[in-house]
Amino acid sequence: MDLFRYPRAALGVAVAALLLAGCSDNSPSKSPPSTSSSGTATTVPATSAPAGGAPADQAAAKQQIEKNWAVFFDPATSTEDKVKVLENGSTLRPLLALFSGDKNASQAKAKVTAVQFTSATSADVTYNLLVGNATALPDSKGTSVLQDQTWKVSVKSLCALVALSGNAAAPGC
Known part of the structure; x- marks a missing residue:
């Protein structure tokens, strides 16, 4: 199927893939996780955030965001590792489990293209959702x-994808 010719189908595949990919928690943190060679998230000490509108070490925070989005949206990442990089991930474990058997999710990945800090503890993220080698949601x-x-990854981001799928009854959203 040509994903660009059938945008509604591509959106459905993309949303299903994203839902399978992962979740994120929404609370302040001082140490950024990194990704091991196996793709699992780990925690790396980070510098404390200033009172202003961005973390003290923006480069390290951006790197952690990029890695954790990749981990969350990597179909090879275990549910347990996705829980670690999703806001309130342990609470959303049932949602992740619900979608873990979807075949479309095994083809989806996300690539962060931009990070804009809105505070010391939050950032807007622009990303491309890929299904196979095709960009499904640029x-x-x-x-x-x-x-x-x-x-x-914020719950808000995950639930926005759930809403696009038309699944209003998703647990946790």
């Missing part, structure tokens, strides 16, 4: 939040 908008010393 220039998509989401948010990251600093929670438990980790920059995470």
Whole structure:
């Protein structure tokens, strides 16, 4: 199927893939996670955030956001590792489990293209959702939040994708 010729079908595939990919928590954090060679998220000490509109070490925060979005939207990442990089991830475990068997999710990945800090503990994220080698949702908008010393994919971002799928009864959204 040509994803660009059938945008509604592509959107459905993309949303299903994103839902399978992961969740994030929404609380302040001081240490950014990194990704190990196996793709799992780990926590790396971060500098404290200033009182202003961005973290003290913006480069490290941006790097952590990019890594955690990649981990969350990587079909090879376990549900447990996705829980770690999703805002309130343990609460949303049932949502992740619900979609873990979807075949479309095994083809989806996200690539962060821009990060704009809106405060020391939140950032707007622009990303492309890929299904296979095709960009299904270019220039998509989401948010990251600093929670438990980790920059995470926000619940708001996940639930926006759930809403696009038409699944209003998704647990946690």
